[in-house]
Amino acid sequence: MRTTISVIKCDVGSNVGHHVVPEPLVNVAEISLDRAQKSGQINNYFVFNAGDDLELLMVHEKGEGNKEIHALAWDIFQNAAGKAKDLKLYGAGQDLLKTAFSGNIRGMGPGVAEMEIEERRSDPIIVFAADKTSAGSFNYPLFRMFGDPMSTAGLVIDKSMFGGFKFEILDSKENTKVILNCPAELHEIIALLGTSTRYTVSRVWRAEDNLVCAVTSTTKLSLIAGKYVGKDDPVAIVRAQHGLPAVGEILVPFLHTYFVEGWMRGSHWGPLMPVSLKDSKCTVFDGPPRLVAIGFQVCNGGISLGTMGKPLIADMFDDPAFDMARRESVEMTSVFRRMGEFEPARLSAEGMEYTTLPQIIEKLKGRFKPA
Numbered sequence: 001m002r003t004t005i006s007v008i009k010c011d012v013g014s015n016v017g018h019h020v021v022p023e024p025l026v027n028v029a030e031i032s033l034d035r036a037q038k039s040g041q042i043n044n045y046f047v048f049n050a051g052d053d054l055e056l057l058m059v060h061e062k063g064e065g066n067k068e069i070h071a072l073a074w075d076i077f078q079n080a081a082g083k084a085k086d087l088k089l090y091g092a093g094q095d096l097l098k099t100a101f102s103g104n105i106r107g108m109g110p111g112v113a114e115m116e117i118e119e120r121r122s123d124p125i126i127v128f129a130a131d132k133t134s135a136g137s138f139n140y141p142l143f144r145m146f147g148d149p150m151s152t153a154g155l156v157i158d159k160s161m162f163g164g165f166k167f168e169i170l171d172s173k174e175n176t177k178v179i180l181n182c183p184a185e186l187h188e189i190i191a192l193l194g195t196s197t198r199y200t201v202s203r204v205w206r207a208e209d210n211l212v213c214a215v216t217s218t219t220k221l222s223l224i225a226g227k228y229v230g231k232d233d234p235v236a237i238v239r240a241q242h243g244l245p246a247v248g249e250i251l252v253p254f255l256h257t258y259f260v261e262g263w264m265r266g267s268h269w270g271p272l273m274p275v276s277l278k279d280s281k282c283t284v285f286d287g288p289p290r291l292v293a294i295g296f297q298v299c300n301g302g303i304s305l306g307t308m309g310k311p312l313i314a315d316m317f318d319d320p321a322f323d324m325a326r327r328e329s330v331e332m333t334s335v336f337r338r339m340g341e342f343e344p345a346r347l348s349a350e351g352m353e354y355t356t357l358p359q360i361i362e363k364l365k366g367r368f369k370p371a
């Protein structure tokens with residue numbers, strides 16, 4: 001049976017600056033998705049937040065890029081933004097860059113990751129959602145999961161992974177994409193993915209049978225709007241086990257923090273902090289950039305259910321095993337913030353292209369004399 005997992009997210013407004021999605025906006029989404037589930041439009045859902053981003057997880061049988069599913073998400077974001085305006089919340093409707101919905105939410109502001117799968121006997125899924133960062137922030141962990149035999153033991157031990165994986169990599173500057181094979185083109189993959197401000201992993205397949213194993217949202221808000229309007233705050237869907245990396249191999253790259261682009265005003269490098277859903281809120285310098293991970297099992301077109309018919313959702317970073325990464329993230333925050341607006345704490349000139357920095361250079365233009 002073919003099942004589709006859709007994660008569609010949007011910053012529709014936040015309580016107290018860019019801090020967190022408040023309950024009234026979560027309620028708007030839950031009421032709509034409950035109605036959609038009862039009418040049979042979707043089979044299951046889960047609403048959560050990554051900092052100030054409202055995240056809609058919908059499981060259904062309608063395939064990727066489905067007009068009905070995208071319209072459902074679009075209407076929810078419109079209604080939630082309306083609610084945010086009524087409550088005078090901060091940045092109400094921030095990511096809704098276009099007004100007329102034309103059948104697909106891609107390119108309109110919200111981030112989208114969708115994966116249609118042929119359900120296996122048991123299909124564990126992890127959904128990652130980050131706040132205060134950009135699409136390239138998943139390059140490093142996805143490489144570790146599917147390309148690094150020093151991280152994923154299965155690449156060495158499980159013969160069903162010996163054929164390796166294929167990475168689809170998007171060039172956000174040229175708007176082109178390329179598929180590279182790992183391990184055959186390992187060095188080329190690292191060469192591109194290391195430039196995480198430009199190249200982004202958009203999809204991963206198992207090479208021997210093209211089984212889809214990971215998808216990410218690759219929206220660059222600045223490229224849609226032509227200026228800095230907010231952080232891209234990406235989501236990713238990763239499939240685990242049975243000839244794919246185990247759940248633990250998918251989570252082990254987050255044992256330590258690593259640096260991502262985004263943070264305050266989308267203009268700084270910051271240490272990613274893996275957190276539980278209860279700590280999914282941004283504070284220090286609007287961060288540090290946070291990452292949540294929820295896990296579930298796909299079951300007959302939906303999510304395995306627990307008591308009262310509620311989907312069984314696991315909060316994967318709600319675990320002291322990630323305390324070290326959180327501690328490192330705070331320590332690195334302290335090091336970088338001590339540097340203020342000096343590189344490498346702040347992004348390079350190229351990374352600042354869509355911020356207000358060019359206006360400052362423009363203002364000083366006439367005062368530069370030949371040296």
Ligand SMILES: [Mg+2]
Nearest residue numbers: 052053131233
């Ligand atoms: Mg955000």
